[in-house]
Amino acid sequence: MTTSTSHPHPHPHSHPHPHSSPAPTPGTGHAPSHHGELLQGVFLDTDGRPRAGLVTLPVDTPGTRADFTPRPGTPPDAVAVVPGGRTKAARAARFAVALCAERTGRPACGGTLRLAGGVPLGLGMGSSTSDVLASVRAVADAYGLRLDAGATARLAVRAERASDPLMLDARPVLFAQREGRVLEVLGAALPPLLVVGCLLGGGAAVDTLGLPAPAATGAELRAYARLREQLRRAVADGDAALLGRVATASARRAQHVLRHQEFEGLVALARRTGAVGVQISHSGSVAGVLHDPAVPGVEARADATRRALDARRISYTRTFTVGGDPNSPRGTASPRDGYSWTPKGCSLH
The missing domain is CATH 3.30.70.890 (GHMP kinase, C-terminal domain)
Incomplete structure (x- = not known):
């Protein structure tokens, strides 16, 4: 049976940690990579509209670890990323700071984002999405939140224009990478x-x-x-x-x-x-x-x-x-x- 949904995850709400502190604290996030695609092309959605979509081949390693250290009092767009040049990750962190501050009522502030991991760049293994996803999760952790996959996917698409479905579980899905939504859960x-x-x-x-x-x-x-x-x-x-x-x-x-x-x-x-x-x-x-x-x-x-x-x-x-x-x-x-x-x-x- 074909299952279609407009959200990449069945839980549309973020989940605060039960013991949240009143100010952002250092946070950590992790994300996997993938090994390219099993299928990629153009597919009709439930409304009959053509959408670019893909099915990735998942792999747990290599992956990305992100550590976000908030700097209270700094402008929220002042996010420094180490190593330099990871502009998509920095952009995702800024978007995540704004969202998490709005959801928690805590001050939005900049900080330092450090990325580590062994995802090769430019080979089609989702290195950008892995960076972005780990960064979003690190910021959310700093604010005491666990963002659901739908919110994370939307942030990822904003940050990099097209996103791999690394924020989902291991189920095979047909994913609209330029919209950040699942077209079909295949099984x-x-x-x-x-x-x-x-x-x-x-x-x-x-x-x-x-x-x-x-x-x-x-x-x-x-x-x-x-x-x-x-x-x-x-x-x-x-x-x-x-x-x-x-x-x-x-x-x-x-x-x-x-x-x-x-x-x-x-x-x-x-x-x-x-x-x-x-x-x-x-x-x-x-x-x-x-x-x-x-x-x-x-x-x-x-x-x-x-x-x-x-x-x-x-x-x-x-x-x-x-x-x-x-x-x-x-x-x-x-x-x-x-x-x-x-x-x-x-x-x-």
């Missing part, structure tokens, strides 16, 4: 997947907002509607093979814009190593070869994939699992066998 969890991650284009950064907007022609809308229906069915049936076909089809459509020279080679090696498909960032260079862990020999297939990537001089990053029962340890993305981000052949930071 409880993705089918189990083992992902062998890599980088296309040598890991070169991509200017996300500089990419052309996806087309909204009748043919495009029909094509994305078919992929949406197939992904919905893959989630409902726990069908990793169908999900892999959807992700590969979406990735191939994105090549009209991205034009990764290695893409067809990646698809070919995925086929040879018994993978169910490939996924990419539609606004970056990160990619993954998708394997069904329920099929015997998955570890051997993953090893073969890594060797094939090396033979094609495609930079390998790490291997992780995602999907399955959200209440089991395999229900969240995590590195396997000690693999972690590998700087070999490119710079990930």
